[in-house]
Structure formats: C-alpha cells, structure tokens
Amino acid sequence: MSMELMVKAMKTKVGNPLRKLVLIKLADNASDQGECWPSYQHIADQCEISKRSVMLHVSNLEAQGLLKKETRKGGPKGNSSNLYYLTLTGAAYSLGVVQEIHQGSAAAAPGGSAGVAPRTSHSFEPITEPVEQTVAAAPSTKKKAAKFDPMTCKPANVSEQVWADWCQHRKEIRKPLTATTCAKQAKTLAGHHAPDAVINQSISNGWTGLFPEKVLPGAQQGQRRQSNEPDFDDSTWAEGLMVRT
Template sequence: MSMESMVKAMKTKVGNPLRKLVLIKLADNANDQGECWPSYQHIADQCEIGRSTVKLHIRELEKAGYLRREYRRKGELNQSNLFHLSLDGGAANALGGGAGDNPPGAGDNPGGGAGAAPRTSHPSEPVKEPKPVCETDPQEGFAVFWKLYPRKVQKAKAEAAWEKLAVTPEMFTVITAALARQVTSIDWLKSNGQFIPHPTSWLNGKRWEDELQPAAVAAPSRHSGFDQIDYEEGLERDENGNFRIAGSGQ
C-alpha cells in the first residue's frame, strides 16, 4: 500500500461514493509508483459491489484521467489489467483517455501495453510490499479523517481520540474505507444527518466496524444476477471504437 496514493485518493473528488470507494481500493493496492493489478472480481469482493459496477466506475475514472489501464496477456490467456494511478492532475495527466474493457477471450487491446513482457510475470493479485514498522503521521492522518467526516463537532476531542488510537497505515485504510461506505448508509442519511455520531464517539467506539444498511435497498426480485454478466464478453473494439466479434478482424 502507498500511503501517498491513499491520501491523494481520499482527497480526490470523483462525484460518486462507489466510484470513490473503487479508487480508494486501487490506491490501497498500489505501490509507490501508483501501480497495481487487482482483478475486477477482487475489487468487487472487497468493495461489496458487483463486478460490472466495478468495471463501470473504472471506465469513468479512466475517462476522467485518474488512472490508465494496461492490458496484459500471457500466451492465449488474459491477465488482470495493470492500473497506473494518476492522482496529481486528473484529466491533465491522462494517457490515452477512457479505453473500453478488454473482455475475457478478446485479443490484445491496441496500444494497451499488453506486449510489455516483464509485467506478465506478476501474480493475478498484488503482493503487499514490505513497509517499515511505523505509524502514520497523526496530524496528517487526522486532517484527512476530519475533512471526510460529515459531522464536524468537537475537533480537539476528536483529534485527541485519533492520537490515542495510534493509527497504523493498515488501520488508516480500514477506517477511511469504512467511512466511505457509512456516509452513504441509511442511518447517516436519514433526518438530514441527525443520527451521525460525533466524530469523538465514532473513533472511541471503533464505529468503523459497524455493519450499516446501505442507502439503496432494492425489493427482492425474481430477476437477479444481471450485475454479474459481462455484456462485452467475446467482443473487442476496433480503431474507431466500435464493437466487433473478437478475432474476426472485420
């Protein structure tokens, strides 16, 4: 995990809470060069959302210039994409813009960097890099937390509670990811935020471990599983951005 990428991701405004959660997850997996290669399913499992939803938000992040995807193959098999995060300047730093997904079974994406042989030796999921045994900067970590927390009361007490926790990089990741989920929960959105706990109570009570009901709860349906379908499977994009059957060359 790159703490620098995590802090930048938390400060980046992407206009959608689930998109922000996906960006935070990518930053959590990124190395110090802003590179990571988690699979779509791994991101979906960690963020507790559908695989197709992950792909949608990654496309939007790429269009906005916050990341670039490098498609990788090993022989005839696709491997997880290599993601290059670009969180310093958004669209100004985008390389190539929002390319389409490289679906299972499709050919190499033109210009996607799939031929970069050294990348194909990586495992499908990122390996955590060794980190020095140290704590995060308490002031910097609290400043990020305070900016994100929606109920800003009793700042001095909240900062004291933060320092008492002695937040580690791993703990910081858990706290910020949980906060990103809870700000969209029913308990926090109802009654104009009346039931959002004070930040001091939230920290002292380790409320990031709470399991809250998401804001949008759909009624049970006989029609399920559509979010797990990859509607682009077996297709690829031509140079004009149009879909065609993979390998047809037409």
C-alpha cells in the first residue's frame, strides 16, 4: 500500500463516487511506483459492487489518464489479473477538464449495486433539456355581458313614451344612457311636478342633461315638440291678432 498514492487518490476528482472508490482501492493495493494487479472480482468484493461495474470504472479511469492497464496472459485458466500503473503523480484532474466517457450505466450491470449512485456528466457537449409541452388553455366559458337597455331603468314618475323618446335622443347625439346616468336622472326627476316636461324641454333644445329648475311650477306635462312645428309664444299670437284686425 502506498500512502502517498492513497492521499492523491482521495484528492483526485473523477466525477463518480463509485469510480473514486475503485481508484482508492487500486491505490491501496499499489506499490510506491504505482503498480498493482488486483483482479476485477477482488475489487468488486472490496467495493461491494458488481464485477461489471468495476470493469466499466477501470475503463473510464484509463480514459481519463489516471491509470494504464496492461492485460496479462497466463494462469491456470489462460488469463490472470491485469497489471495497473497508477499515474496520479502530478495529476490534477478536475471536473469539467476531462470529458467523461459514457460506456453504459452501472445500474444495468447484473448483480451490481452501483445503480443507487447518481451518474454525473462533465462533458462540454450541450445538454438538450426536454421541452415541456404547453397545454392549450380551455376556451373561456364566460358569457358576454348583455347590452344595457335604458328602458329597464325608466323612472316611475315618467311616462313610457317620453322616456323612450329621451333614450332615442341620447342615442342620436351619441350619448347613450348608462345605468349610472339613469339612476342619477331618476333621482333628479324624483318629486318633480312635471318630469315629462323636463325631458321634452331637453329633447327640444338638444341637451344631454335634465334641468328641472327651468320648468316653472304649474307647467303641464307635454309631448315632445317636433322640429318642424313653429315655435309660437304669446307675443307672436298677439301680433297675429293685430294683423287680422
């Protein structure tokens, strides 16, 4: 066992906890020159992972330049354990510098327990994230508000025909009645002695508002005056009498 290599193995980042455990095990078996020859099965038993996982991690450590593997022939079955040369002297492997070579997940290895460890990639290759599918919003079931009808807000003391004329007048001058306006005008006409006369006065003069104070007490309810009718007053009527005489 080489304490120097053990310390360097502990400080070396390899991108995977199980792979680092394999590297530490190799350093534990290595001489001061970095040579060791444990079998795959021996490393698997000591690290408590599958043999297949050990083979994958050793290949990745070799690809990262942290060891060299020499396959040896011989032994009673024709093969013996590989010879490893750890190259940790002066090595400063850091995450993101050496591209990790993916040769399959240890989770797929039969009998392996490496599947519990997350697999970390430090490749410079761009990672394509899955695009979330946007679910189309369901069509709104909100019903469109019904158009306001000012006839439904006719003041109680106004005749239906006069109020209909007033609604039409406001529409013609592009000032249609709203619910708020109807409420205010109903309040204005409340208690007035001649509400129809107030409305007809505003229609005749083209006004947008109602002016109850301009209709003197004693005025009679009247119909809307047509624009083509002559506007007679007392003086005009008197002058007519003088001409006839």
